[in-house]
Amino acid sequence: MRRAVGIALLAGVLHTGALAGQAVPQGSQADRVDLGYRRTPTLRFDPFRHLMIPHWGFVMSFGARGANTALNLSDLGALLKIDSDDELLAGDAIDVLGLIPRGTGLAFSAQGEGGFYLGGPLPGGLAIGFSVQARGFGAAQFDDDAVALLRDGNGARQEFSLGDSRGSGLASADYGAHLLLRLGPVYSVDGPRITLGAGARIVRPVAFARARSLLDNGGRVLVTGDSLVANIQIQSLHTPIDGFDAGTAFGDRGSGLAADFLVRLEWPTNGIALEAMVANLGSVTIDGVERRTANISVATTLLDSLINVLDTADLAIQDTLTLDLTLPRVVRFSASAWANSILQVDVAATLPTGGEFPAPLAVDIGTTWRFIRTLPLRAGVILGDNQGVGFSGGFAIEGRVLFLQVSGQSLGGLFKHATGAGGRFELGLFF
């Protein structure tokens, strides 16, 4: 099935011949689509997503995506079935551990956002938009060096560590404004139109959590038939959940500023666009972060001694601090072209990020089919990211007074075989 979808997409693209330089026939669907809607939406982070809509109005939107590297939807369905009709047993946990791929460990990532946008075009090629969003990022990585002991035991290897295991999560409330300036065409009537975008968002942290090893390479765990050695230091940072209330969360947890920039070049008659976006530049200060540490240092020949150490190991409160957290920077390069009068092809590469919320390179290849100009149908392939190959699809209604967009992703496989999923819903009303 996955192969069939891929071949169909590829055939749709290739039968049109070379993409570059393909002129958009006058009067075609492609020619009549507003430039604002030619910017294909993404399920990834995009602060400019609604700013190009050519009408004043507001848009309510929410979306989420989550993925892991081990369990697919059938596995999750199996766990639900066992939990509802029987009981999840230790052996089931052993089976689940067996699904964690050797060499890569177990990784989770999730993000979600939802909020409101109000904006529209201004005279002079300007557009302005105001947005209020609730956002959440989460990522966790259990290094294979740590998972291997639970998954395989110590028959083949005896030395383990936490490796690069870590996890972080940040929930925030953002509000800000973004501005677009459209220039051109330059040089000639067929010359490129340049769109410059910039904006800023106030970021209010709501909750934050992080856990990681404090020792290089994740410390050391040695398990042999003769000795047990563990030298591990774990640090956790989190904003306390006890006594949580909205007032405290939005008012007293700190603040930050994020900046977003966009440059887009479009050749409307050729149907080609290039874009670069750098977003989420900035940091947030989080107050009242509780820091806890746990040290486990034991070298023994007795299993009981190790158990005693683990029994008494606590994540002891060290102090409470104010944390300056660099936001996960998003750098994305996109290109799109009209393959023919109804098909637009997009390629976007989101560069890998490190730091608090690491993510590998992800490439989205999308197609938009406009058999009816205001009813685009979308299908695409996702490469890279945490889960390899994925698929996306969706549709939209781009009316004068109504804007509706629904899209979904099947990550790491198709449907039952997917190890991740995403979805987004947007509803706009225009004046």
Add this chain to the structure above:
Amino acid sequence: MTLKTEHHILRSVPNTPLHTMRPGRPTSAPALATAGLLLIAALGCEPGSVTEARNQLNRGGERIFSLILPVTIDSAVVDDFLEGVNDTVVNGVLGVPIDQQSLSVPVIPSFLASNPVPVTAVDFAEFEDAVRDATIASSPARLRFTNLNGQVATLSNVVIGVVALNPDGSIPVDGTGAPVYDTTGAGVPRTLGVSDPGSAVITVAVGATSTIDVEAAIIVDGVVDLILNGNRPAVVVSGDGAGPLGGFLSVTIDMVALFDFFLPPEGVVLNSNTTQAGAELDTGDADQVADRVSLASFIAVATNRTAFRVDVEIAIAEGDFGETDVFGVPGSVVISSFSLDAGTVDVTGVLTAPIVDTVTIALTGAQTRPLLGDLFTASTRITLLPVSANGRAVIRPTDVVTFNARAALTIVTGEKQ
């Protein structure tokens, strides 16, 4: 063990041990979880049956989980078998004191005095069976004769002996009125002549106590055997007295049953029962884990610093059976027996060179099942076998078996399990 199906990240909990910490939800978890459930339902990802569901989780294929851990590097000290016993050490050999016996001996010709030994006079704890089956080779006794009369007392032909009292508590006598002494297995009466060192008699000065130490294995072995076999022994003192006519001497006898044995060729058996906490898995968990265990083994390099060769049999049964031997209990599992070779032992039963041996116990998955519940009872039969030519062996408080042990567990899971 019941697992939850929520997506989790680590959550720190104050003062909670790390390994008991439960993961917590990320901030966006409720929305994601709801969306995930809807997605799973919409795509029909739930298998039709629990069996299909478990097959789905086995899609990773056959997989072997192998865990090898040092269970313990510990010492099994022989003295541990005497827990709760007021044991003592005589000349480096472990022993159990027998309650002091007190008699009043009339200073007359052909005197005969006796004292029933209560069955509670000795306590050998786990060694009871072993002591009954073996023959004590050496045990000291100390006799004290105290003369509170106004005249020197002289005792001659003094003999102490052991008799098995008649059911009515009387001393068994023959036709001449002489006591019928208990005998050894070879038919030798359990009697012992006693006199002052270098003299044929015992002389006790006025107001004085005469102390005499003797080797009394034949007496102690008799007392102990009679008690452990359910009979009532009595210590008898006979002889001829001269001195304060009508007077009495106070006599006390202190004996120690030394663990200095002549072992029968078939050895002696120590039985013990212990009830211990198991892995505390639910029944379903335990059944499933036992099904998947391919092999559980215990491999120990043992250093035997005792004067015995040791054969061990262990049976385990799920539950608390108290002191009931579980070897015959339905559902019990008899673990394959193992033997521990002995070192070099001299003719006095003293270990002169320890030995290093390897012990392996292998359990199948089914055999591990009793260990996975809340409680299990283990019955252990330890047979101590003689090593020296004459079968003599002593137990010293330093006798120890040191185990350098590791446990190996192999679990096969996946499609072919």
